[in-house]
Amino acid sequence: MWIKTENNKLTPQDIRRYNWFVWKFIGACFAFVVIIILLTAFEIFGKLPSFRDLENPKSNQATIVLSSDKQELGTYYVENRSNVNYKDISPNVINALVATEDKRFYDHSGIDFSRIFTIFIHNLFGSKQGGSTITQQLALNLFSEKGREHSFIKRLPQKLKELITAVRIERRYTKEEIITMYLNTVDFGAYSTFGIKSAARTYFNTTPDKLSPDQAALLVGILNGTGKYSPIRHPDKALARRNLVLTRMAEAGYLSSGQADEFKLKPLNLDFRPVDHNEGLATYFRDYLKRDVQKIFEEKSIDNNGKPYDLDRDGLKIYTTINATMQEYAEEAQKEYMRILQNQFNQHWKGISLWKSIPTFKALLDAGMRRSDRYRELRAEGKSDEEIKADFNTPTKMNIFTWKGDIDTTMKPIDSIVYCKMLLRNSLMSMDPTTGYVKAWVGGINFEHFKYDQVKQGMRQVGSTAKPFTYAVAIENGYSPCMVIPNVPVTFPDGYTPASGDTRAGDLTLRQALGWSQNWITAALLKEVGVPAVVELTKKMGITSQIEPYPSVFLGPFDASVFDMTGAYSAFVNHGLWTEPTYLLRIEDHNGNVLYENKPKVAQVLNEQTAYVMTYMLKGVIEDGTGTRLKYRYGLNNPIGGKTGTTQNNSDGWFIGITPQLVTGVWTGCEDRDIHFRSTSLGEGANSALPIFAMYMKRVYANTDLGIKKNVDFDQPKTPLTITLDCNAYQPGTTEADKKLNF
Template identity: 40%
Template structure:
């Protein structure tokens, strides 16, 4: 038997083993200390709950009543998809380029790590997709996740890498490979504010991620390394983008995801973009969505999701809410079409009107051009304020810049136009445009179905439906009449067309005073100012103000008699809110914009119940409809509607009221049908911009046709439930009460009989 003698290296080998076990023990303890954030020295790690429910910033989405995605609220536009909704080209390109052993490792790729360590990082990174996901999802490098030891040079980086490894291993235990790669693609940044593969596909190619081609997938995966460096939208970086794309294609060929033939064909293809940047202004009914955003801010604060407006906005931008609204995308499209057709025509007339006069369209109350008008408005502009911040009190330098031509894209009714124009010329250009506000609401539900805030959201972001407050003119008269009807007046009650004197004011009547007696119904149809003023004198200004509140007017109305002719300011939104009572049997429903809000997983957070209250009896409400119908009869202010035969099929009935303010500064129309009430306002950017002609600038000419066009389109669309029909009549209504000629004849007959008896 051979006897082994003690070697001279035995002690050294023993110390090597001791050292090895010491290093292993240290690493294990180091990992344990990081995992539990020992003594708070290492910074927080994601909890088990966070790993099971990773939070990712996700845009909140707004949906129409007919299920269409209207738009989003976001700072980061992320649209999560399932694995099956992503093109296989994207999956294969990502694995081939970023992590070829993705299917084999458990979060850490030992081979890739060894390669990095032996070549001192010269052979590329060793991070797996799972590690990159851990870094992106939980922001392991964020300041708030660092402990005191992170301040030590190099040690901080080591701690971060260990955190990512630990988190990656935990992710692998909690999720399948398909779930991990899907989360990664939903999370990563592609530049141009596109986060996640769906947003990237929409932004760069205007298609879904499932439809991406080989070259498109390779381009997007290639961009992940450095989105700004490989930006395909920037002409100066397109070649670099192509080269990076071809590297990805080469990796796919290397690992047999594509054939050599596929590779040769794909690498020679140019980049073909269909660039559609995703921003909050994109989508359906942008003016309406702005109002929805304001409502959601209030809701988030009321429900405790945020403490203030800033927090509420951040919550909305990142929570992935699903917001279901009342807008019908089909009605919205028809309203926008009608508004555009109408305004294009009226703009041409406006240009021709002022060309014939030979002046600019900004005038004072006497029709004289306002000197310095453009300069005054220029000082309110964003450009002027920026220049003022730059040049201070040096007005010469400011005006120099304001008059310096530059490249810009402007709005025209023939489409957007690229041109050279100074900021001052731009102001002159835009001030000449007439603008519109148009809203349509269902009186029975209070649901707002269409909302056109202006002629172009990109160029005219001021909303003329709710943000703007204009004088309603004669469209306010029905509210005056309603206050009187509520007190017992009837449509056949007669009043004289004579001057009415208030302290300091005598209302004027277009065409003078006739001195005759008019039933309220006829007076409404002819829009006689003196009758509205007479009613106001009889029932009192305070009664009108009080009843306007009952009808849903939110603005504080001034305590002056002239409100009877709509001299005050209010929004179209408020005005239509009041009119809904007449077509809803006397019940007021506060206008509804949002029906339901859910979280990103579909859990209902809130269902909104309409606020309903009775304001007048059904019979009195119908009396108001009957008086509004008088305007559409021969000689009435809404008689122009008879020129649109499609509106009158099936014995349909329509009520309406025109409005024209002083000097034709505002033209309004409110059209009432059984199923929809639609309001239209048309005017300039301010009251100085207007028609001089009363004919051209009145509500019946400048606003009413937009309503008529819209309702014609609605009735022609068989996919919509709205059809021309008569108003619903109360069961206890005696139609003779609304026949003023018969009522007058009966009164005269009864009077004659009484006189005979006295004889």
């Protein structure tokens, strides 16, 4: 490159040539970098975020489901991410992040050139370190769909985009806004936990503003490698990384060396609560709500600038009527009693052959097998019926539900189907009869194992809970609850004669007949008022399923949901005004703009005097009827009405309870109607459903903060009551015709 002299020394001319070559090389490199940056800026290597993108950065933000008492019921997410404001983040988190990731964060404008040079030297000598500032990392998190590229050829233009985007971000946002956006978007590992809010809840069951220095140091330490420094999988490495962060916080002056040493001595103290769609409160409700919201968006053409809203990514807020405390009480009551009832059921069937006792059992088992995921997977693999049958009879490891907790076991898949068939199912819905607001929704016994919702989707025969509809038509037509009818068989014109059931001999008043759920007297009443009138009222009161106009309608042979039946009974409490059960209030986008606001339907379906008389009639069920165990066993002596229901062969047990402020429906039964208790004493609604209502209401009454008062009675009509409720007020010799017209 240059010519040496005889003394092997460079001449001044050689030195000038050498310097010129070096400067030409440096200039060429500088020009190359400038050209590359310009080409990047002009989007030759791909699109850069626009001004609008920078002002409205997008991220996969979870949609939050909120309860009426401002609790977070759950989220819908691809990335478990919920944003928080700067003021809601502990300074410990911010200090730990700056000290560890970007010490000159408050001094640079997005690019730390001195750090880039230092990192270059470290990497040159084999010590691998990253040179990205917090702002550059934010640019990568927000605007790179594929994440960090690992190929040098692809990483170089991506890095240049980050540099330009970082500078643009710094021009448009304050340092506080940048660090907040970063902490809202960064990945903390563990079940797709994104953002400091989700991380604080997942690892420590707390909020970001309450994180201590050691907790903050642990979370910031995870950022360097969500797998390597996972406190769940690698607690020793996570502890060492946490202590390194504490050291850097001390070096940066955010902690004293003594404080840092003190925090280093503490254990991790995790309170690990991973967020899972199968866990938490109101799992069935949240699952149904998601599909319902998607349906609303589609039907009402609610979109996001021409694109469908994605509940898993668009960070919406869904406000519901569910009360988190009451929901918890309902789930606790179910769990407490269903454990007892399932034990009764198991003992009831112990030593009895299902194959001999249940004629359809083989068909039920076969249908259950064919509906299983295992069967579909084997069929998709091309397995024959013989091979599939062999597979279902081969023991394998599996996880099954029990009321004492899930257990891992080894059993034949076919036996697991038998096990599930013999599990009792249950659902509950509780609502405010005045507003229609649903306060608690328990759709099943365990969402992870049995995802079918029995509140809204499930349809089961309603049994004797249908009888009040017949009595309501009669009261509406002038019949008195004091009217006495002989309890004798009744035959309809078509020759149908209802079975007696548990018949009480003698003459009974209508109130007594409803209280003891007497079939013959109810049939006599139906014969008087007519089947069409009863069907019409039942539909008006919100029963959306098909009801055939047969004389047996008073026995409840039709299917209905807990949702519809509970809503129907609310009209008795609400002065005859049926208010559509409402669980969704409104939906907002991530900026707080209202996308949808729900307006429930309201209809006057009964005269307010008739409705009040029906509350009096239903109170008779509890005072001296099929629901008396509410008083003598559970001590609920306050004003409560209700109706038990038991369907043919004890396949379904119902109880719908009414109080002045709450109406609650409970159903219990097996997945298949052919599997049930073999005795009415165990299978009736008074035993299989009523106790859950009692346990729920006792919890509700005990919490005075809920405002559900125990000793208030049902509101009387605004107009003077013209229907006589005191049967002793009738003079001797008063005819039944007079009582019918309430004279």
